[in-house]
Amino acid sequence: MSTKPTVAFIGAGNMARAIIGGLLENGYPAERIWATGTRVEKLADLEPLGLCTGSDNDAAARAADILVLAVKPQIMKAVCEAMTAAVVESRPLVVSVAAGIGCDSLDRWLGGDNAIVRCMPNTPSQVQTGASGLYANARVSAEQKARAESLMSGVGLALWVEHEELLHAVTAVSGSGPAYYFLFMEAMIAAGEKLGLSRDVASQLTLQTALGAARMASASELSPSQLRSNVTSPKGTTEQAILSFQAAGLEAAVEQAMQACARRSRELAEQLKG
Structure with a gap:
C-alpha cells in the first residue's frame, strides 16, 4: 500500500468525484486520496469513503505525489498562485483537468519547473465510460506519464497527443x-x-x-x-x-x-x- 502515490484533488466537483470513484472502484486505497474544496456539503459526501478531506490546499499539495487541479478555469490562476510555495516544496506531478489553460500558464502560476499533464476528459467519465486526451510537458517522466494514464484510465479511455495544440481537436471530438x-x-x-x-x-x-x-x-x-x-x-x-x-x-x-x-x-x- 505504501508504494501507491498519494493523489490530491484540488476541487471536489463532478470531474474530481468521477476520477476518485474510478480510483476506488479499481481498489485504490482511500487513505492515499486527498480532496479539498470550499463547499462543505461536497466534502461531507466524500468523508464516508475514507478520504482525507478539507479546505487546506497547501497541506494537500505538500502531501501529494500527484496533484490534480480540478477547479473552474476562471479561478485556476488564483488557486495555483496561492499554493505556489507548497508545490515548489513537494514537486508533485501536476495533472490539470481544466479546459483551455495551457501548461506554460500553469507552470508560471505554480513557480516554474513543474511536471505537468493536461487532460481533456468528458462527462461520461462520471459513469466510467469517459474518453480523455492527455498531453505531457517536457518535464514529465515516463513513470509520471504512466501514473497519469492510470489515473484517467479509471474513468474510461485515456489517449496521449504529441502536441498541446491537439487538445483543441480533442475538445471538438470527445470533450464536447x-x-x-x-x-x-x-x-x-x-x-x-x-x-x-x-x-x-x-x-x-x-x-x-x-x-x-x-x-x-x-x-x-x-x-x-x-x-x-x-x-x-x-x-x-x-x-x-x-x-x-x-x-x-x-x-x-x-x-x-x-x-x-x-x-x-x-x-x-x-x-x-x-
Whole structure:
C-alpha cells in the first residue's frame, strides 16, 4: 500500500468525484486520496469513503505525489498562485483537468519547473465510460506519464497527443462530443413521436439503439463506415434514411460544427492565459 502515490484533488466537483470513484472502484486505497474544496456539503459526501478531506490546499499539495487541479478555469490562476510555495516544496506531478489553460500558464502560476499533464476528459467519465486526451510537458517522466494514464484510465479511455495544440481537436471530438449525440438523440425521439410512438417508447428505443451501436462499433474490428454499409441494403429502408442525411449535408455540418468548437476552444485558451 505504501508504494501507491498519494493523489490530491484540488476541487471536489463532478470531474474530481468521477476520477476518485474510478480510483476506488479499481481498489485504490482511500487513505492515499486527498480532496479539498470550499463547499462543505461536497466534502461531507466524500468523508464516508475514507478520504482525507478539507479546505487546506497547501497541506494537500505538500502531501501529494500527484496533484490534480480540478477547479473552474476562471479561478485556476488564483488557486495555483496561492499554493505556489507548497508545490515548489513537494514537486508533485501536476495533472490539470481544466479546459483551455495551457501548461506554460500553469507552470508560471505554480513557480516554474513543474511536471505537468493536461487532460481533456468528458462527462461520461462520471459513469466510467469517459474518453480523455492527455498531453505531457517536457518535464514529465515516463513513470509520471504512466501514473497519469492510470489515473484517467479509471474513468474510461485515456489517449496521449504529441502536441498541446491537439487538445483543441480533442475538445471538438470527445470533450464536447457527448452533446452532439444528445442532440441527435433528441431529434430521433422527437421524430419517433411524430411517427406515432409515445415519448417513453421513442426515448427507450433511441437510447438503447445508441448504446448498442456504440458497443458494436467498439467491439468490432470493422470501421464504422463498414458497419454502416453492412446494415444498409440496396433500395432498403436504411438506405433511404442515409441518402436523406447525405442530401441534407450531414457530413459537412458535422465538420463545420467541430471546426467551430475547436476555434472557440482556442479563443477561450487565449483569454485564460493570464
